[in-house]
Amino acid sequence: VQLLESGGGLVQPGGSLRLSCAASEFTISNYAMSWVRQAPGKGLEWVSVISTGGGDTYYADSVKGRFIISRDNSKNTLYLQMNSLRAEDTAVYYCAKATKATIAALYWGQGTLVIVSS
Amino acid sequence: EIVLTQSPGTLSLSPGERATLSCRASQSVSSSYLAWYQQKPGQAPRLLIYGASSRATGIPDRFSGSGSGTDFTLTISRLEPEDFAVYYCQQYGSSPPVYTFGQGTKLEIK
Numbered sequence: 001v002q003l004l005e006s007g008g009g010l011v012q013p014g015g016s017l018r019l020s021c022a023a024s025e026f027t028i029s030n031y032a033m034s035w036v037r038q039a040p041g042k043g044l045e046w047v048s049v050i051s052t053g054g055g056d057t058y059y060a061d062s063v064k065g066r067f068i069i070s071r072d073n074s075k076n077t078l079y080l081q082m083n084s085l086r087a088e089d090t091a092v093y094y095c096a097k098a099t100k101a102t103i104a105a106l107y108w109g110q111g112t113l114v115i116v117s118s
Numbered sequence: 119e120i121v122l123t124q125s126p127g128t129l130s131l132s133p134g135e136r137a138t139l140s141c142r143a144s145q146s147v148s149s150s151y152l153a154w155y156q157q158k159p160g161q162a163p164r165l166l167i168y169g170a171s172s173r174a175t176g177i178p179d180r181f182s183g184s185g186s187g188t189d190f191t192l193t194i195s196r197l198e199p200e201d202f203a204v205y206y207c208q209q210y211g212s213s214p215p216v217y218t219f220g221q222g223t224k225l226e227i228k
Contacts (some may be wrong), residue, residue: 005125005132016159032215034217036217042162043206043219043220043221043222044155044205044206044219045210045219045224046216046217046218046219049215049216049217052166058214058215060216063131094162094163094183099165099174101168101169101172102150102151102166102169103166103210103212104150104151104152104153104169104210104217105153105154105165105169105174105208105210106153106163106165106169106208107165108162108163108164108165109162110161111177
């Protein structure tokens, strides 16, 4: 499983950023795909998931209305559009793929760091 | 909303010893939907156990998972130097889909 995140960086509060996750060796539309984040020195927090097929999307309450998960099947790439960013959104953002055996467990990319600061 | 509480927060052991990590859910969780991960500093989490007791591909058999209902355990039978890391349990809720993580247990060298 190869997941390569990109797009992280420094952004001011209130700003926007789009993260990308390029997948290889599998087809993302065949798996539920998630974003999970980890604030510096903290634990793991699930952010969002996009389902297979029709691509239903779900979000943690902390990002609902501000973040949008999507995928481009032709590019085999997952995205996270992050708007109205806050300092508390500062974290490493991981792209994660549900396993073949079960949707309930995840394989992870290496992550990309987002820093929200003025 | 299901809350996962891991204990202890920090576990200090020596190589060769047995480690027992606990994950307690605030309400009953399907065993099929309970997973464990290992995370080393600067690295992404790595899947160890899914379905409460099934080892992921490439995971050594010194790692085992057990439990049901609200109490789950990750056991490392004989600690190797590379096993010292932070461990997270995670449950999946299907309606609506959500992944919930415990706060982690840090396994450190004594």
